Amino acid sequence: MIETLTSYFSYPFVRYALIAGVLIALCAALLGVSLVLKRYSMIGDGLSHVAFGAIAVATVCNLAPMTVALPITVVAAVILLGLNGSGKIKGDAAIAMISVGALALGYLLLNIFSASSNVSGDVCTTLFGSTSILTLSQTDVILCLALTVIVLLVFIIFYHKIFTVTFDEGFAAATGTNTKAYNTLIAVVTAIVIVLAMNLVGALLISALIIFPALSAMRIFKSFLSVIISSSVIAVICAVTGIFIAILYGTPVGSTIVAANIVFFILCMLIGKVSKRS
Amino acid sequence: MALINVNGVSLGYEGKPIVTDLNFSVNKGDYLCIVGENGSGKSTLMKTLLGQKNVLSGKIEFSDGLKQKEIGYLPQQTQVQKDFPASVKEVILSGCLNSCGLRPFYSKKQKDNAAQIMKKLGISDLANKCYRELSGGQQQRVLLARALCATKKLLVLDEPVAGLDPVVTKNLYRLISNINNEGITVIMVSHDIHAAIEFASHILHIGNKPLFFGTKEEYKTSDGCHCFICDGGHDHD
Numbered sequence: 001m002i003e004t005l006t007s008y009f010s011y012p013f014v015r016y017a018l019i020a021g022v023l024i025a026l027c028a029a030l031l032g033v034s035l036v037l038k039r040y041s042m043i044g045d046g047l048s049h050v051a052f053g054a055i056a057v058a059t060v061c062n063l064a065p066m067t068v069a070l071p072i073t074v075v076a077a078v079i080l081l082g083l084n085g086s087g088k089i090k091g092d093a094a095i096a097m098i099s100v101g102a103l104a105l106g107y108l109l110l111n112i113f114s115a116s117s118n119v120s121g122d123v124c125t126t127l128f129g130s131t132s133i134l135t136l137s138q139t140d141v142i143l144c145l146a147l148t149v150i151v152l153l154v155f156i157i158f159y160h161k162i163f164t165v166t167f168d169e170g171f172a173a174a175t176g177t178n179t180k181a182y183n184t185l186i187a188v189v190t191a192i193v194i195v196l197a198m199n200l201v202g203a204l205l206i207s208a209l210i211i212f213p214a215l216s217a218m219r220i221f222k223s224f225l226s227v228i229i230s231s232s233v234i235a236v237i238c239a240v241t242g243i244f245i246a247i248l249y250g251t252p253v254g255s256t257i258v259a260a261n262i263v264f265f266i267l268c269m270l271i272g273k274v275s276k277r278s
Numbered sequence: 279m280a281l282i283n284v285n286g287v288s289l290g291y292e293g294k295p296i297v298t299d300l301n302f303s304v305n306k307g308d309y310l311c312i313v314g315e316n317g318s319g320k321s322t323l324m325k326t327l328l329g330q331k332n333v334l335s336g337k338i339e340f341s342d343g344l345k346q347k348e349i350g351y352l353p354q355q356t357q358v359q360k361d362f363p364a365s366v367k368e369v370i371l372s373g374c375l376n377s378c379g380l381r382p383f384y385s386k387k388q389k390d391n392a393a394q395i396m397k398k399l400g401i402s403d404l405a406n407k408c409y410r411e412l413s414g415g416q417q418q419r420v421l422l423a424r425a426l427c428a429t430k431k432l433l434v435l436d437e438p439v440a441g442l443d444p445v446v447t448k449n450l451y452r453l454i455s456n457i458n459n460e461g462i463t464v465i466m467v468s469h470d471i472h473a474a475i476e477f478a479s480h481i482l483h484i485g486n487k488p489l490f491f492g493t494k495e496e497y498k499t500s501d502g503c504h505c506f507i508c509d510g511g512h513d514h515d
Binding site: 037038039156157158159160161163164166167168170171172173174175176177218221222223224225226227 | 328329330345346347348349350351353356357358359361362363364365368369371372373375376378382383384406408410411424425428434
């Protein structure tokens, strides 16, 4: 088994896949803690559907998918996080509305205008991730690396502000923290991570990368810092395990990573229950 | 010298006024209790003092070097906090954020200050406990400590005893009184008129006309007081 793995890792594209996978999972997990606690678990799902719709538009117009998907998703993220509380439509309903709307329109556009002979194949690839993580170029990996550095820096520099805004927005605003700015910051970073993560696990499964590590960590750990750190560690472990298994047994990369996350979550839940009893 | 001056202020939502012609001032060291029925505009007034809402008309002035973001605020608990993984220390330190400016981390001085406040409120031994596993009274003390980290001058409390049992309530009121005696001005929004009369120095009764503002001695002899105590007093007697 180890021999098979080493032989695989002599190919640069396998190494790229591993690096990109780990970095994206790490970024998603960091954001996930804040999003889950703010009751925004579904935002990953909603935004990825928006990104899917945007990519459909890009395909139809023959544009590079990223250049269309990124700005549209960022705008959608800012609107969705901004809607909470103030709007006539509540946060969860707004997310549901925008996400299924974008999904439907995206599929419709692809069906009407696509020149490809295998529309459902293309759609399936976009939704569930493809082997495209194994076709990443060096530029893609550098892009992932740059993004990870930015997300990490944002988290380190604004750590205490993110904590305060997540824990108690009312208090933060009353004592002079610009809560709107930090919510927008989180929204923008979330959107960027989601668009990049679509390469890895596909549109439908991104939510899993965002919520599972955070939820697993929260079963066991009881302070914000320990939850943040452990969820990053859990995300990395699951990403590595998932990619190894996918390579060895030829399973789809995205769903294998998510499966690893599910197993880890169940484990954490059991540990949490046992430690509570003792 | 007046810390806050409120002159002819009207408050409301979307242009519809709830409270009109509000005039009062808060001096350094006062303990002002804002009472009134549900929907009378107590919360709106508090949000306006905290700079979260604009006045429809009139003017609120801060003086004596009080900046809006230097107000310590004890909000009501939110749903999010019920399952939030955070240690007591993390929660309390977050009160120091307003004096951080652009600095990303807390200074030693801020941490020492937080430790001192925790000692004063008798929660030093909870520092590494998980916030969501504390009792209601302990949680309020933690949030009070956080508010004290944010201010040296003025505390604004929003129904601080909501949902607490009588013994814990009494202790918390005593704690707030002690803080007030040490020179920190307190503004408390409350339903509890009996506690207001017992602990506060001034009372602002909004909602029914005429509005009342004055010391508690004046309030006891006013008409508004009597009907409010009779209305709300049965469950206490």
